[in-house]
Amino acid sequence: MSSMTTAGARTLVRSDVIVIGGGVVAVVLAALTRFVGGGAVLAFACAALAVTLLASLVGRSVEQLGDRFGPGATGVLQSALGNLPELFIALFALRAGLVDVVKAALIGSILANLLLVLGLCFVVGGLKHGTQKLDSERARSIIVLMVLSVAALVLPSLAHFLHTPASKHENTLSLIVSAILLLLFVLTLPASLRRGSNLQTEESMQAAPPRWPVALAVGLLALAAVLAAFVSDWFVHALEPAMATLHISDAFAGLVIVAIAGNAIENVVGVQLAAKNRSEYAFSVVINSPMQIALVLAPVLVILSQVLGFAALTLVFSPMLIVSVAIAVILSAFITFDGESNWIEGAALIAVYVIIAASFWWG
Helix, strand or coil, X not given: CHHHXXXXXXXXXXXXXXXXXXXXXXXXXXXXXXHCCCCHHHHHHHXXXXXXXXXXXXXXXXXXXXXXXXXXXXXXXXXXXXXXXXXXXXXHHHHXXXXXXXXXXHHHHHHHHHXXXXXXXXXXXXXXXXXXXXXXXXXXXXXXXXXXXXXXXXXXXXXXXXCCHHHHHHHHXXXXXXXXXXXXXXXXXXXXXXXXXXXXXXXHHHCCCCCCCHHHHHHHHHHHHHHXXXXXXXXXXXXXXXXXXXXXXXXXXXXXXXXXXXXXXHHHHHHHHHHCCCHHHHHHHHHHHHHHHHHHHHHHHHHHHHHXXXXXXXXXXXXXXXXXXXXHHHHHHHHHCCCEECHHHHHHXXXXXXXXXXXXXXX
């Protein structure tokens, strides 16, 4: 047993040890500030840091597992398991009755990936390597499916604000749309897992061989997932007092703070891949996340909120959230569909994200 542990430890590089050690320290600090004291803001900051580091650990573990199966599976796994902290945070927030925070966080996660993270990838990759290529059938298929899934997600909101007969049945309509979106995800999963030719070539040329044994990757993934459940509860517990102390609105807290904390994996992994000139791989990871939020995370939360008896979540979002996500989807699709990216386009995406975030500061 000790020899296996030693062999596993030798596969960890310095950055891996830093992330694991930092995650443990952050979880301990979050626990101390939650149960011993230290103020609402400090407790919130420690919990947010712990969620971010645990998300990063989940990302590293999934990347090690995904390297065995190809970039398609890696992108799906990183996006799906990377949303675990956000799922836990949303469930605890719904239990606490923070429906507006959860709705803003769902849209904020899509905005953060399509504008902030994608913009950072373009800026970092563009400044380091110049114009990067996204010219593949797979990239276009991903962006089209993302646009369609987000469009389906916001249709109940249009029915509500246009005062159609369906607006009186938003709970039922949300459940129907959620079931359809989950079915669409199941139908498209085989295509998402398939190895694309361009992506596979890029991966084989530039990826290092897997470093971690499978047992180590699975063990750390399981540990991070369990700890993320506890820390997410502490995060939500400290969220309301911290919002009151810092005078932060529900909309801004969900749209920016919760969304960025829950999307740490895409923030880190996508930018790292772009810096290594693995642009199509980075694009796959970043775009898969908002697609899975629309196809999986939001529908699952709608259904679980009803099953578990929490505050009911529907797919009816405020007009400003709808307009913001429409802008993000249109811009990201328009910029990426020409098959190229540069740092100027990335800077523009980041600028739009900052403007949208600022517009929600007051609620």
